Amino acid sequence: GEDVEQSLFLSVREGDSSVINCTYTDSSSTYLYWYKQEPGAGLQLLTYIFSNMDMKQDQRLTVLLNKKDKHLSLRIADTQTGDSAIYFCAERVSGGYQKVTFGTGTKLQVIP
Amino acid sequence: DAGVIQSPRHEVTEMGQEVTLRCKPISGHDYLFWYRQTMMRGLELLIYFNNNVPIDDSGMPEDRFSAKMPNASFSTLKIQPSEPRDSAVYFCASSPEGRREGYTFGSGTRLTVV
Numbered sequence: 363g364e365d366v367e368q369s370l371f372l373s374v375r376e377g378d379s380s381v382i383n384c385t386y387t388d389s390s391s392t393y394l395y396w397y398k399q400e401p402g403a404g405l406q407l408l409t410y411i412f413s414n415m416d417m418k419q420d421q422r423l424t425v426l427l428n429k430k431d432k433h434l435s436l437r438i439a440d441t442q443t444g445d446s447a448i449y450f451c452a453e454r455v456s457g458g459y460q461k462v463t464f465g466t467g468t469k470l471q472v473i474p
Numbered sequence: 475d476a477g478v479i480q481s482p483r484h485e486v487t488e489m490g491q492e493v494t495l496r497c498k499p500i501s502g503h504d505y506l507f508w509y510r511q512t513m514m515r516g517l518e519l520l521i522y523f524n525n526n527v528p529i530d531d532s533g534m535p536e537d538r539f540s541a542k543m544p545n546a547s548f549s550t551l552k553i554q555p556s557e558p559r560d561s562a563v564y565f566c567a568s569s570p571e572g573r574r575e576g577y578t579f580g581s582g583t584r585l586t587v588v
Binding site: 393395397402403404405406407410412450452461462464465466467 | 478516517519522530565567574576577578579580581582
């Protein structure tokens with residue numbers, strides 16, 4: 363079955379790098395996503411990676427995928443106070459409809 | 475595009491009352507999803523539609539919950555009768571057919587049942 367796990371909380375200092383980790387269980391995942399949720403708002407898609415890729419970089423964001431260990435990470439370089447939010451990892455498995463399973467979310471706190 | 479539009483943004487109702495949440499997906503998106511978010515259970519998928527047809531409603535907690543999508547531009551989630559444990563933020567999301575596309579979420583409806 364599908365199960366996506368994340369740590370609940372991460373605190374970093376402004377200017378440092380943040381690394382948010384995620385593990386998933388379904389080896390037939392096709393796409394893996396990172397979403398950001400700011401207070402009082404819905405989830406916003408940040409980036410995604412196809413399962414045959416190891417890495418994807420988009421400005422300050424770097425996504426690393428270790429398919430063998432079913433481990434996904436999101437690195438935010440030069441973390442800013444505006445990056446404070448909840449970050450959700452999500453996976454989409456093959457064979458199904460557009461059903462995506464979301465993790466529990468990691469609350470990132472950036473300390474000025 | 476105005477994105478996924480949900481109404482109302484906030485709803486406070488008394489236990490036992492009927493509550494209707496509304497969603498307008500992005501035009502051209504074939505999939506529509508209803509999620510519920512709480513501190514205790516996180517983000518839960520309640521039901522989703524493809525081309526206005528309900529595909530999977532296994533996440534709907536009880537018979538008190540029902541969802542409809544009468545056309546491609548409108549969906550409702552109804553709770554009747556409402557209970558305090560239904561208090562949560564309810565999100566609607568939509569997605570196009572393509573596999574790599576993620577979901578676009580609405581801003582949510584914060585429901586408080588007193």
